Amino acid sequence: MRLLLLSLLLAASGPLRAADDFLRGSVVKSDKWKMDRARDLEIFEGNVSFRNPKYTLKADNARYNRPAQAWDMRGSVYMLRRFDDKSLVEVNSDQAFYLEAKEEARLKRGTAPIDMKYTGPDGRVLRGKSGAALAENKKGLITFGDFFSLSTDNLDMYSGAGLYDNREGTFLMYRDRPAAIGNRQGYDFAINAERIKFFKDSRDIKFYDKVSGWVKDTPPPAAAERK
Numbered sequence: 001m002r003l004l005l006l007s008l009l010l011a012a013s014g015p016l017r018a019a020d021d022f023l024r025g026s027v028v029k030s031d032k033w034k035m036d037r038a039r040d041l042e043i044f045e046g047n048v049s050f051r052n053p054k055y056t057l058k059a060d061n062a063r064y065n066r067p068a069q070a071w072d073m074r075g076s077v078y079m080l081r082r083f084d085d086k087s088l089v090e091v092n093s094d095q096a097f098y099l100e101a102k103e104e105a106r107l108k109r110g111t112a113p114i115d116m117k118y119t120g121p122d123g124r125v126l127r128g129k130s131g132a133a134l135a136e137n138k139k140g141l142i143t144f145g146d147f148f149s150l151s152t153d154n155l156d157m158y159s160g161a162g163l164y165d166n167r168e169g170t171f172l173m174y175r176d177r178p179a180a181i182g183n184r185q186g187y188d189f190a191i192n193a194e195r196i197k198f199f200k201d202s203r204d205i206k207f208y209d210k211v212s213g214w215v216k217d218t219p220p221p222a223a224a225e226r227k
């Protein structure tokens with residue numbers, strides 16, 4: 001059973017190799033396990049967890065459909081992927097579906113949006129939220145829908161949809177007049193555009209088409225603060 005290419009969400013290192021097989025050397029636990037032979041399903045119920053040196057997955061329940069080679073995980077789904085460069089990807093969602101043959105993962109929100117956190121090799125953090133996500137491992141693409149946001153320590157970006165391209169290491173934010181609000185190099189700014197491209201590693205940001213907004217100097221600290 002190969003389980004989680006799901007954590008290619010915000011992944012730092014492209015399509016996974018066969019050596020990254022999820023259950024290789026892992027420990028799989030659940031409160032209950034049963035085999036539905038009529039439908040050829042494996043059913044894991046209660047405190048489901050999969051662990052090995054590179055992956056951790058937790059969920060309330062999980063089903064594996066053997067003929068379809070499909071995983072269906074529901075309830076407090078948590079995924080952690082560790083990379084060789086010491087970077088980490090963590091994802092929380094209500095539902096997760098994975099098709100092994102296509103190497104495609106779909107995440108769905110519950111009462112709360114899908115929550116994602118990428119910690120780079122240098123310790124810098126990039127956080128994301130989305131209403132839905134489709135990760136296509138073979139293409140190195142992740143599509144975000146039903147709103148999308150990205151945040152760093154000094155920048156917040158919002159859009160109706162987004163696309164992560166692993167080849168470029170970029171997030172393209174589009175639909176519903178994306179906005180970027182933050183502070184860079186001594187300037188406060190709030191800018192809208194038809195498209196915003198954010199570069200994951202360099203943290204550069206580019207704006208495209210119908211760009212509008214404002215940029216101003218950051219106010220100097222008050223005299224009392226300087227003392």
